[in-house]
Amino acid sequence: MQISRTHRLGYPFQKLFVPVSLVSFTLALATDVVFWQTADLMWQNFSAWLLFAGLVGGALAVIAAIIDLIRPETRALRASVLEVLGFIVALLLALINSFVHAGDGWIAVVPLGLALSGATFVVILLTLVFAARAARTSNWSAQ
Template identity: 45%
Template sequence: MSVARAQSKLVVSRRPLHKTPVAVANACFIGTLLTDVTYWQSAEMMWADFSAWLLFAGLVVGVLAVLLALVDLFTGRLSGAARSAWPSLLGNLIVLVISFFNALVHSRDAWTSVVPTGLTLSVAAVIVLLLLCLLEWSFGRNRVEVVE
């Protein structure tokens, strides 16, 4: 086995486990906002159903992502970034709490399942996600490391 191949296996084994589930959960929460806005404009019940399903999927995958983030944090996969991982973890927990209450609101019937409370909670969750993106960008955690 060559040295480059051994180093590449080592780099892959140290990749954080939580990144993919976080991206899927975030996509679900952003999709919830989009379907809520569409329901608000059209009053077509299908869009409220889509929102409810996206919230459910986002919550399930988001809880998995938080658990994997804790595993990453305590097993040393985030060795150099452990200090800057806590705000991200807490921000993702805030998004999950907002989305949980949003799912409770979306469980109601008809117009009140989305407008105005559900739509407001969807906007709040996406704003927190945007703030998390800015926070991670400011920490410079999105740099690509080249292993030679």
């Protein structure tokens, strides 16, 4: 029986928390679109809470990433520089978006909040592409 590479090395804690942010920010875009179409304030509140949840998850991911830097067994599975930069840009866009969503009514979401949610989503997609390429390259070099 062959032991997988993940079991031989320590699994990075950061990878446990990053999906919370990515999913929350993606759902915030969806709720912004629904608010844009319906003008129901409930959807604006959902967006604000999703942005908050994503920022909290992002803060936990940053703390976990710092812990992973200390752990030498996670060296081979750490995120690439492009992944880290993409995640930081997404967090900064979401933070600005959260401040925009703190406003009242229609102008808190349309057009700037919706544009920031869309930009955050695009950065997330690009970051996932970088992560997939890094994982594919890592798998090729491990074989």
